[in-house]
Amino acid sequence: MSTKIAVNAASGKMGQQVITQVISHQSVELVAAICRAEHRLLGRTVRTTDVNYTSNMSAGLKQSDVVIDFSLPEATMQLVQRAVQNKKAVLIGTTGFDKAQTEQLEQAAKKIPILLAPNTSIGVNSTLALLAMAAKMLGKKADIEIIEAHHKHKIDAPSGTAIRMGHTIAEAMGEKFDELKVTESRFEKRIRKSGEIGMSVIRAGEIIGEHKVLFALDNEIISIEHKAQNRHCFAEGAVAAAIWLATQPPGFYSMQDFLSAE
Ligand SMILES: NC(=O)c1ccc[n+]([C@@H]2O[C@H](COP(=O)([O-])OP(=O)(O)OC[C@H]3O[C@@H](n4cnc5c(N)ncnc54)[C@H](OP(=O)(O)O)[C@@H]3O)[C@@H](O)[C@H]2O)c1
Known part of the structure; x- marks a missing residue:
């Protein structure tokens, strides 16, 4: 039926x-x-x-x-x-x-x-599973940055997907996202604190939706990324x-x- x-x-x-x-x-x-x-x-x-x-x-x-x-x-x-x-x-x-x-x-x-x-998107939801896995292994050691890009018409920021990614990462680390997230860090004169989850937002052109999460260690960077093609x-x-x-x-x-x- x-x-x-x-x-x-x-x-x-x-x-x-x-x-x-x-x-x-x-x-x-x-x-x-x-x-x-x-x-x-x-x-x-x-x-x-x-x-x-x-x-x-x-x-x-x-x-x-x-x-x-x-x-x-x-x-x-x-x-x-x-x-x-x-x-x-x-x-x-x-x-x-x-x-x-x-x-x-x-x-x-x-x-x-x-x-x-x-x-x-099924792809983004699979990406969440990968993020949880990476966060369990690397979360406490890495600087974590969630970078999202969308078209210039989008009103809300950071995107709902970026926020969901943040919650997924924090939960996997046994933490609360609201206590770790930093949205304005680029505009403050200070060095990055360990443990925070940085959120970066791009609004430009007609970008459909791109999300990248960096787990940055001192000598290497792990990056997990999803790009919607349409x-x-x-x-x-x-x-x-x-x-x-x-x-x-x-x-x-x-x-x-x-x-x-x-
Ligand atoms: N979950 C996901 O995977 C996903 C993916 C893409 C987008 N989104 C989200 O979906 C939403 C829509 O995105 P879009 O790109 O389709 O935006 P859009 O092209 O601007 O469409 C917005 C729609 O909402 C209607 N609308 C706005 N205000 C309204 C109101 N007060 N009462 C009734 N209808 C109203 C608009 O009607 P009019 O034509 O009359 O203005 C239009 O049909 C956004 O929140 C976006 O972030 C989610």
């Missing part, structure tokens, strides 16, 4: 990429493409399908098993409220949630299945995880939960 998928923020770069993946995937069906009220796409047909772009979120949700969302935190919070009312699963690829918003998502996940993934890798992982999420009980899930269940 095919999984019925609604796409929120269907007009966005990722929304469009997810639609491409849903249309080409054999075991899913696009049932709704949701846009903001008064968007120029409203009423138009989504490519080769018989689905029209709509701003009627509740109607779109009602037809679906799961909704995929890549938008902005405010838009995601509105969507999740409606999804709870309609008892629908939500896969969230949006990044940049603050602590209060994350807590609200955790509360909502007591009522519906929610998968929150700052990065839905947005397809995010859409592919999001749709695969959404199919899984649609069959799960209420809960707050991650890509790791999906990948380890496969």
